[in-house]
């Protein structure tokens with residue numbers, strides 16, 4: 418049949434390209450605090466995301482795709498290692514400018530998986546997996562040839578007097594005081610401090626164009642990782658996007674990211690490598706609802722950032738590869754954890770010799786096939802061995818063992834999301850059918866339902882088996898903070914931190 422012939426052709430193409438030493442290029446786009454309901458192609462009525470919508474229309478759009486943590490650093494650790502953050506020790510919470518710890522160097526990142534095959538690797542944007550003494554934990558120490566970016570969140574330094582929108586609209590709200598201003602780094606050197614928000618996206622776009630063009634010219638396969646600052650608080654955008662959306666500051670910030678996606682597509686087309694490039698897009702965690710209309714939106718999902726409800730960890734996700742990925746929508750269960758094994762498979766790379774939590778999802782991408790993933794685990798922002806999992810999804814069912822609100826999810830009318838909703842154990846677990854009730858509104862009662870009682874026993878068994886396999890790594894974030902480690906472009910200056918300025 419035609420479909421079978423088509424599939425055979427795709428696999429043959431992949432086999433030939435990986436054996437001939439021209440494996441595919443990968444671009445991994447990672448939005449920040451972007452919710453399930455924020456993109457035009459996920460139903461937002463006023464977001465302007467034409468380029469992401471094009472990737473979705475001509476690629477595969479996931480409805481059941483999860484990150485591993487409702488906050489930033491742990492989610493990034495899992496994305497790059499294919500392992501739950503508890504293994505690498507990237508918990509509780511997130512890294513700060515003076516953090517002593519970072520993603521341990523003996524963890525293997527996607528960049529390190531691809532390097533032995535001759536890939537050129539670059540990261541640009543928000544790293545947030547540590548800096549440490551003399552840049553010990555920067556991307557350049559984790560398999561990336563090049564890095565341009567702010568190594569943590571752009572609200573982790575005074576922003577009150579910085580310009581977030583042209584001509585000179587100051588950043589809205591409060592950022593961290595008492596630390597150095599936000600640095601822009603190239604590889605391990607600070608180029609600018611504080612960073613110029615109005616010019617930042619242009620700098621990224623140019624860096625990406627150069628990287629793609631040079632790699633294509635050298636016929637070198639490449640991996641570009643772009644964890645964007647958009648749409649994390651405070652929103653910002655340069656002249657090309659400011660005032661251009663109908664959605665206010667959040668919409669403009671999102672549009673600026675989308676414009677970069679458009680520039681990446683143009684660069685790929687112009688260099689003739691679009692057909693040999695897989696683009697993946699997703700987000701690190703759910704929307705920061707406490708920012709109200711300046712924050713993201715979880716669509717029909719419950720709560721947002723900081724919580725283990727669906728809004729905290731189910732994310733928009735798109736895979737695009739013309740000629741290889743047939744356009745469509747998939748309801749298969751998938752995760753950021755699965756990206757490392759999938760890229761390794763497509764490139765013909767060796768998997769790291771560690772306990773991986775990700776599974777290969779090539780068959781979902783190329784064949785709209787079934788997921789090898791049976792379950793998804795939900796850890797809170799502060800995982801511990803004594804509490805274990807807060808929730809577990811098995812097939813279409815999700816069981817909550819604990820629920821808790823979060824400061825990041827304040828302000829919507831649902832009180833379960835708020836910080837006043839303290840830790841609550843559920844025994845038997847709170848059970849939802851996410852296919853008929855994606856909003857987690859109507860818990861199922863196992864009373865008089867032997868099928869659900871059997872399901873709960875299976876969920877308990879999967880939980881126990883998983884937890885028995887989980888060895889918590891030493892916490893990197895509990896190593897604490899040393900102000901002397903904060904990045905300063907004029908290291909000998911006084912008084913710190915305010916004297917650290919250049920560029």
Ligand SMILES: *[C@@H]1O[C@H](CO)[C@@H](O)[C@H](O)[C@H]1NC(C)=O
Nearest residue numbers: 521522523524525771890891
């Ligand atoms: C990394 O090193 C630490 C400390 O020696 C060890 O506990 C951990 O298991 C190692 N991780 C990996 C992935 O090898």
Ligand SMILES: *[C@@H]1O[C@H](CO)[C@@H](O)[C@H](O)[C@H]1NC(C)=O
Nearest residue numbers: 549550551552553605902908
């Ligand atoms: C860190 O870098 C500085 C300046 O290059 C150097 O003086 C110092 O010895 C380095 N520290 C360590 C522990 O490598």
Ligand SMILES: *[C@@H]1O[C@H](CO)[C@@H](O)[C@H](O)[C@H]1NC(C)=O
Nearest residue numbers: 575576577578579594595915
């Ligand atoms: C912002 O600028 C004002 C006026 O120049 C100054 O007094 C204040 O300290 C600045 N605030 C920060 C956080 O830099």
Ligand SMILES: *[C@@H]1O[C@H](CO)[C@@H](O)[C@H](O)[C@H]1NC(C)=O
Nearest residue numbers: 689690691692693739740741
């Ligand atoms: C890329 O793939 C499309 C669809 O298969 C095809 O029409 C186009 O000619 C290809 N372009 C190149 C440069 O190979």
